[in-house]
Amino acid sequence: MIRSVRGKVLLLSFRVALAAMALACGASVALSQGAEIAFGTLAHDQSQPVEVTADRLTVDQTDxxxxxxxxxxxxxxxxxxxxxxxxxxxxxxxxxxxxxARMEAQGKVVLALGDEAAEAERAVYTIDAGTIVMTGSVLLTQGQSAISGERLVVNLDRGTGTMEGRVRTVLQPGSPR
Known part of the structure; x- marks a missing residue:
């Protein structure tokens, strides 16, 4: 199972990198200070168990x-x-x-839920609140669309997100009729 999950994360990382290149090269760009976006096409249940795999684990009982x-x-x-x-x-x-209570991730953070993926330098997942805050060069891909900014706040309960900090996206015009 772990291999298939790692494969999905690598595929999503590749999609995020491609979206970043498209975003950097796009001619039609929208810039603003904040943007509301939908996030999480799947219903997420934060009461489900959390499975973690890693090369190393260090536990501190005192804190x-x-x-x-x-x-x-x-x-x-x-x-x-x-x-x-x-x-x-x-x-x-x-x-x-x-x-x-919460999980704080740092270093090449990639979050994937359904066909959506986001990458950032850091992420904080507060379990009870059902929120994930990603910071530092955030790039979100949703299908063929991509949006970047400095901070993404995702509410898993509502399936919404807000991108902040010099938001940039490439808008694809509709096909001619």
């Missing part, structure tokens, strides 16, 4: 954290996230031991 490093791949339902390193912060106030 309730775990650091996964080296080719990290996180899966939850249909959502996939890959990064160089992921910090898992456990909810120390919850009665249920081992409950994840």
């Amino acid at each position: 309730g954290t775990a650091i996964f490093s080296g080719g990290v791949l996180v899966g939850q339902g249909e959502m996939r996230l890959s990064a160089d390193e992921v910090l898992v912060v456990y909810d120390t106030e919850a009665e249920a031991s081992g409950r994840i």
Whole structure:
């Protein structure tokens, strides 16, 4: 299963790179400070278990954290996230031991949900809020469309997102009738 998931992440990374090249070369460009976008064509259930694979795991019981490093791949339902390193912060106030409060990914972060993919330098997934905030040279691809900016806030419950910080996209004109 891990090989097929890694293959999907690599394919999505390739699609994101191609979209970045198209975005850089596009002649018809829209620029603004913020843009509302739809995100997550699939219903995402953040109560599903989180599966993590990595080359290394370091646990700190004193502050309730775990650091996964080296080719990290996180899966939850249909959502996939890959990064160089992921910090898992456990909810120390919850009665249920081992409950994840948030995950902080950094280094070549790629998030995939359905046919949508986003890459950034950093991402923070707050489980209970159902939000993912991606920062640092964010590029989002949705099918043939791409949009870039400095910060993407995704609300998984509503399937919406907001791109901020010098937003750029290439608009494809409709086909002639």
